Amino acid sequence: xxxxxxxxxxxxxxxxxxxxxxxxxxxxxxxxxxxxxxxxxxxxxxxxxxxxxxxxxxxxxxxxxxxxxxxxxxxxxxxxxxxxxxxxxxxxxxxxxxxxxxxxxxxxxxxxxxxxxxxxxxxxxxxxxxxxxxxxxxxxxxxxxxxxxxxxxxxxxxxxxxxxxxxxxxxxxxxxxxxxxxxxxxxxxxxxxxxxxxxxxxxxxxxxxxxxxxxxxxxxxxxxxxxxxxxxxxxxxxxxxxxxxxxxxxxxxxxxxxxxxxxxxxxxxxxxxxxxxxxxxxxxxxxxxxxxxxxxxxxxxxxxxxxxxxxxxxxxxxxxxxxxxxxxxxxxxxxxxxxxxxxxxxxxxxxxxxxxxxxxxxxxxxxxxxxxxxxxxxxxxxxxxxxxxxxxxxx
Amino acid sequence: xxxxxxxxxxxxxxxxxxxxxxxxxxxxxxxxxxxxxxxxxxxxxxxxxxxxxxxxxxxxxxxxxxxxxxxxxxxxxxxxxxxxxxxxxxxxxxxxxxxxxxxxxxxxxxxxxxxxxxxxxxxxxxxxxxxxxxxxxxxxxxxxxxxx
Numbered sequence: 001x002x003x004x005x006x007x008x009x010x011x012x013x014x015x016x017x018x019x020x021x022x023x024x025x026x027x028x029x030x031x032x033x034x035x036x037x038x039x040x041x042x043x044x045x046x047x048x049x050x051x052x053x054x055x056x057x058x059x060x061x062x063x064x065x066x067x068x069x070x071x072x073x074x075x076x077x078x079x080x081x082x083x084x085x086x087x088x089x090x091x092x093x094x095x096x097x098x099x100x101x102x103x104x105x106x107x108x109x110x111x112x113x114x115x116x117x118x119x120x121x122x123x124x125x126x127x128x129x130x131x132x133x134x135x136x137x138x139x140x141x142x143x144x145x146x147x148x149x150x151x152x153x154x155x156x157x158x159x160x161x162x163x164x165x166x167x168x169x170x171x172x173x174x175x176x177x178x179x180x181x182x183x184x185x186x187x188x189x190x191x192x193x194x195x196x197x198x199x200x201x202x203x204x205x206x207x208x209x210x211x212x213x214x215x216x217x218x219x220x221x222x223x224x225x226x227x228x229x230x231x232x233x234x235x236x237x238x239x240x241x242x243x244x245x246x247x248x249x250x251x252x253x254x255x256x257x258x259x260x261x262x263x264x265x266x267x268x269x270x271x272x273x274x275x276x277x278x279x280x281x282x283x284x285x286x287x288x289x290x291x292x293x294x295x296x297x298x299x300x301x302x303x304x305x306x307x308x309x310x311x312x313x314x315x316x317x318x319x320x321x322x323x324x325x326x327x328x329x330x331x332x333x334x335x336x337x338x339x340x341x342x343x344x345x346x347x348x349x350x351x352x353x354x355x356x357x358x359x360x361x362x363x364x365x366x367x368x369x370x371x372x373x374x375x376x377x378x379x380x381x382x383x384x385x386x387x388x389x390x391x392x393x394x395x
Numbered sequence: 396x397x398x399x400x401x402x403x404x405x406x407x408x409x410x411x412x413x414x415x416x417x418x419x420x421x422x423x424x425x426x427x428x429x430x431x432x433x434x435x436x437x438x439x440x441x442x443x444x445x446x447x448x449x450x451x452x453x454x455x456x457x458x459x460x461x462x463x464x465x466x467x468x469x470x471x472x473x474x475x476x477x478x479x480x481x482x483x484x485x486x487x488x489x490x491x492x493x494x495x496x497x498x499x500x501x502x503x504x505x506x507x508x509x510x511x512x513x514x515x516x517x518x519x520x521x522x523x524x525x526x527x528x529x530x531x532x533x534x535x536x537x538x539x540x541x542x543x
Contacts, residue, residue, distance in 0.1 A: 120468035127403045133430075136470040137402050137520065137530045138497055139463055140482060147461025148484050148495075155459065155509035200462040200481075200504045245439055246426065250458075250484050250493050255430070260491030262425025263438050 003281065005098045006225030006232040007393065009037025009218035010356040013111065015182040015211040015343040022055050025214030026062070026111030027069045029349075033107065033216040038228060041070050044218070045103040048094040050110025050348035051081040053122065062348065063090075066109045076103065084295065085240070085383030086110060087215070087351025091391060092238045094219050104224040110348035111214030118142065119210065121253075131253040131384075138255065142297070143207050145252045147199030150300035154201065157315045159303065161201050163322075165192035167299035168205055168341050170327050175338020177368025180353075182211050183342050192299075206299040211344030215352035217359075233362045233395050235355070236376075237281035241388035243270035252384040274388035275309040275380045282392040286310035289332055289392075290374040291361055293354040295381040296339040306334065309380050309390075333371045336361060351389050354379035362395040402520045402528040406430055408450065409529065414517045415450035416494065416531060422447055427490040451492070454514045454536055455485040458493050460507045472521035479503075483533040485513045499532035512536040 011032025013025040026049075034041055049063025058065040063079040076097075080089035087110045094106035118141045126132040134140040153159045168187055175181040187205060195204040225232045244266035246258030251270075268276055279285050286309060294305035303317035311332050312320045320326055326334040337343070337357040340350070358377040360366040371377075374395075381389040401409060408415045418429035421436040421444035428437065429451060436444025466477040481498035498507065499516050514536040520528045 118465075118468050121470065125470070132470060133403065134495070135467060136472075137406070138482070138495060139467040139471040139473070139480070140495060141463065141467045144461055144463060144482050144495075148459040148482070151461055151509070152459040197462070197464050199464070200460075202461075245437060246491075248491070248493070250495060255495050257493040258437070259427035261427055261489070262421070263440075 002222065003099060004222055004234040004236055005095050006220050006222055006234055007217055007355065007359045008105070008220050008225055008228060008232060009033040009035070009039065010359045011036055011216045012180045012353060012356055013214035014180045015213035015346055018212045020113065022052055022111040022113040022214070023058065023065055023069050025113070025212060026066050026109045026216065029111065029214035029216035030066060030070060030107055030109050033218045037218040039105065039218060042073055044073070044075050044105060044107045046076045046094060046097050046106040048090040048106060048108045049077070049079040050086040050090040050352065051079050052112045052348050053081065054115060055113055062110070082387035082389070083383030083385060084345070084347055085351055085381055085387035085389035086348040088238060088240055088381065088389030088391060089387070091217065091235070091352065091355065092240045095235060095238055098219060098221050105218065105220040108217040108219060108352060109214070110352045112346040112348050113212045114210035114346060116210070130255065134253050134255050142252060143199035143202065145250065146207060146298035146301060147202050148250065149304060150202050150298060151200070153300055153303065157318070159300065159318055161193060162189055163303065163318045164202065164206050164299040165189040166321055167296065167302045168192050170321070171296065171335050171339045171341035174327070174336050174369055175342025178338050178342065181338045181342040182344050202298055202300065208297050208340035209344030211346045213343065213346035213349050213353070215349040215356050217352060217355055231395065233359045233393050235391060236284070236394045237278040237392040239274055239277035239281065239388055239390040241273055241277045242386045244273065270388070271304070271308040271382065274382060275378055275390045277388070278378065278390035278392045284376060284392060288376050289378045291336055291371045291377040292332060292334045293337060293339070293357050293377070293379045294334055296335060296341055297345065299341070302334065302339070305380055309378060328371065336366065336369045336371050351379065351381050354381065355391050355393065358393040362393055397522065397525055397527045399527050399529060402530050407517070407531050409517070411517060413453060414515055414531065415453055416515065418449055418451050419446040420449045421445070427451070427492055429492060429494060452487045452489050454512060455487040457507060457509055457511045457513050458484040458486045459509060460484065460498070460504055462504050481507060483507065483513060485533050496531050496533045499534040502534060506535065
């Protein structure tokens, strides 16, 4: 049985700091996705919401919140959370309902209104919560982890701060003409290196901002899609893997890794396993991909992802970047949308936004940033507390 | 005199000279946990593991490091004025586990190098009227002095 589902419609609310409710961003994205699909809200049988944890109760029940805002229609509902991987969780639930024959057409929505500055844990004294503990007892923020990975990359692979800055330069250029991007301005290596040091060796412009934004997809069975359109973009795989014990690379929000003592190491590390699982499900490999949207929480992390999604061997990411293989005209443009460098992070919307970008690219509608002749693309992302996220789209 | 207490109970000993982090070890498969896991062994291939409390190694190797140049938000209790600090990820060889912690005594990233030996120390985190609250820090091991 084919595991394909069709992406009938996509929509986004532009990323920024708009100072409004997350609900409005999600509704705007959903309405755009419905219009793009040529469907009405009444046609939707299932709504999969991506939760936000920083907007009170409506955020924890996002599926119902969006359904109510669009007008109660009796559609079935789910709400999922997986930190930065929330969008993949919501896509996974909608896709499973479609593939199981429980519905024909579903709406996936994620949106966020983000605070300024560092993400902090939710309130109260909770020593058993690793997210509370790391802030309280060591003052460890999210950029701490980005800095540790970047320094490690410098020690192991000889990366430099200029290499990291070059990722920002590339992504800023990619995002210049993207109407949904928050930052649309070219940036130079010198500007990155001249910005404030936040988490050595990373500067302010190496690290993504937190943003407001919303993204939505209309997904359907292939039978339903063929009645409405021809040659839709398809989702060929969704990976929502967790790590395999022991996970020996330090990860947000933990103060420690799993132990290597007395146990065999898994064949693949967690980050390597995320896209690998999607490739296996799609029956495709990294060599079949024409573009990738990867989670550049920091510039250095984008280089790690090149290796972790298999588009170059470990240690070759800097060369791949310098050779221009990950920009337009190269072998596999990475983050043609501009990535988090141009958007900032709107947590529950981000993995959905990655699929919006793949869809526009594979339809040939990515004006000003089109990867010519793209037939297949991969997204990758990771949510803290062990959430993998990778989606492969084909046309 | 204010009482010296850990900022969070059960994570480390308060031995000022040779403090140790407190974890657990599975008697069956030999894997370690920090902070201590007391419910069941998290190795999915280990069904009957009994967990015992252990003191982890005091020394390890620097896996990577970074800095906090901006004040972290609450529940961190920052010094006033805020002083930037370095953060180390230290790999303990016997336990096969990497543990994060601030670097002690204002030692900055320039004094750190991946692979160098590090040791555990206790440092004040903050105070209130009755207590001085402590946490663990990492610091270049005494025998690592010299070099650059």
